[in-house]
Amino acid sequence: FKNHGHRFEHYFLILETNLHMKKYITGKYSLIIMLVYSMLLISCKKFLSLQPISNPTEDNFYSDAKGLNGALIGVYNGLQATSLYGANLLHFEEVRADNVDNNNPGGGGGVSYQIEAFNETPANTMLRDTWLGFYNTILNANIVIERSETIAMDEAAKKQIVGQAMFLRGLSYFHLVRLWGKVPLIITPQTTAEARANTRADSAAIYAQIISDLNNAATSLPASWPDVQKGRATSYAARALLAKVYLWQKRYPDVQTTLKPVVDAINVKSVISLVPQTSTFPGNLKTSKDVL
Numbered sequence: 001f002k003n004h005g006h007r008f009e010h011y012f013l014i015l016e017t018n019l020h021m022k023k024y025i026t027g028k029y030s031l032i033i034m035l036v037y038s039m040l041l042i043s044c045k046k047f048l049s050l051q052p053i054s055n056p057t058e059d060n061f062y063s064d065a066k067g068l069n070g071a072l073i074g075v076y077n078g079l080q081a082t083s084l085y086g087a088n089l090l091h092f093e094e095v096r097a098d099n100v101d102n103n104n105p106g107g108g109g110g111v112s113y114q115i116e117a118f119n120e121t122p123a124n125t126m127l128r129d130t131w132l133g134f135y136n137t138i139l140n141a142n143i144v145i146e147r148s149e150t151i152a153m154d155e156a157a158k159k160q161i162v163g164q165a166m167f168l169r170g171l172s173y174f175h176l177v178r179l180w181g182k183v184p185l186i187i188t189p190q191t192t193a194e195a196r197a198n199t200r201a202d203s204a205a206i207y208a209q210i211i212s213d214l215n216n217a218a219t220s221l222p223a224s225w226p227d228v229q230k231g232r233a234t235s236y237a238a239r240a241l242l243a244k245v246y247l248w249q250k251r252y253p254d255v256q257t258t259l260k261p262v263v264d265a266i267n268v269k270s271v272i273s274l275v276p277q278t279s280t281f282p283g284n285l286k287t288s289k290d291v292l
Contacts, residue, residue, distance in 0.1 A: 062147035065157060071147070072161050075140045075168050076231070083133035088126050091115045092179060130179070134172045135186070141169040142189050163220025167233040167241075170213030174245060177206040185209060207249060214242040224271050227287050236262050236272055237292040262292075 061067045079085050094100045095116050105113040114120040120127055144165040148158055169187075176183045185201035187209065217238035225232050239262050246254040265272050273289040280288045 062143075062151065064151060065153040068144060068148055068151055068153070068158070068161055071140065071144050072164055075137060075144060075165060078133065078137045078140060079168070081133055083126075083129035084137070088130045088133070089175070091126065092130065131176075134176050135184075137172045138169050138186060139189065141165040141172070142187060145169075146189055159220045160222065163217045163238075164233050166213040167217035167221070167238050170210045170217065171241060173206055173210050173213075174241070177203055177210070178248070182206075207245065210245055211242065214238050214245065218242060223265070230287050230291070234292055236265060240292055 062071060082088065090100065091102070091112050092115060095102050095112075096118070102112060102116050105116065108125075111124055111126055114124055115126055142165075145162055148162050148165075151158070173183075173185075181203055182200035183206060184198040185205055186195075186198065190198075215238075217233060218235050221233055221235040221238060223235050225234065239258050243255045243258040243262075246252075246258060262272070266274060269289070271289070272292060275288055275290050280290055282288060
């Protein structure tokens with residue numbers, strides 16, 4: 001038994017030594033982990049402060065002519081959405097006017113038929129989507145106009161970009177005021193708090209802004225664009241739309257004055273003219289002279 005006692009003492013000594021080593025190793029690794037974690041916390045603060053270098057942001061996108069023109073293309077692109085010219089405006093304006101027929105009045109749970117029958121409710125999703133579609137277009141146009149002031153570029157090119165943005169903003173408000181009457185008048189980018197404080201402006205104020213935007217566009221835009229840029233607003237398009245605005249207001253003398261340069265150009269047949277319907281889209285391209 002005495003020999004066994006020495007053996008047990010030896011085992012206890014080894015166990016105690018192992019425990020001390022484990023505590024030392026554990027403490028050592030804990031210290032290392034704490035140091036690494038502290039370094040990560042410090043470096044994370046520096047890392048998160050860096051701006052993305054591969055993706056554009058609102059701060060670095062509008063820095064030159066290329067960025068500003070790209071933003072303008074985005075404004076145009078919004079018009080072809082389903083909520084606007086892609087579908088909904090056909091129902092709000094052409095179907096309601098009986099210019100075209102709705103062959104599927106029960107589609108979408110009868111949402112489009114409500115529009116056709118002038119029986120829509122506040123829950124109608126087409127109303128919501130079209131309202132948001134136009135104000136999204138207006139927001140993007142406002143950003144282009146505001147950011148243009150801080151960009152160093154050719155002034156003539158900048159003037160044309162701003163003129164197009166104003167044309168698109170005027171076009172959007174012309175639809176809004178005819179569909180809803182009094183609507184919020186927003187001509188600058190807004191914060192969330194500012195947007196929540198918006199109220200409906202009188203129709204007269206909306207029309208005054210439309211006329212101002214289109215007059216600016218008419219004097220800023222070229223009479224035509226190269227074929228590869230067909231589809232951009234021209235001075236003739238701005239004048240024709242402005243004349244339509246005056247027509248809605250029954251300002252007939254202003255209609256005649258505004259349309260005269262357009263009519264004269266049509267008669268000259270140099271830049272724009274009237275062509276047979278079958279020649280309007282030659283080769284499926286919108287390059288006909290009757291496309292303003």
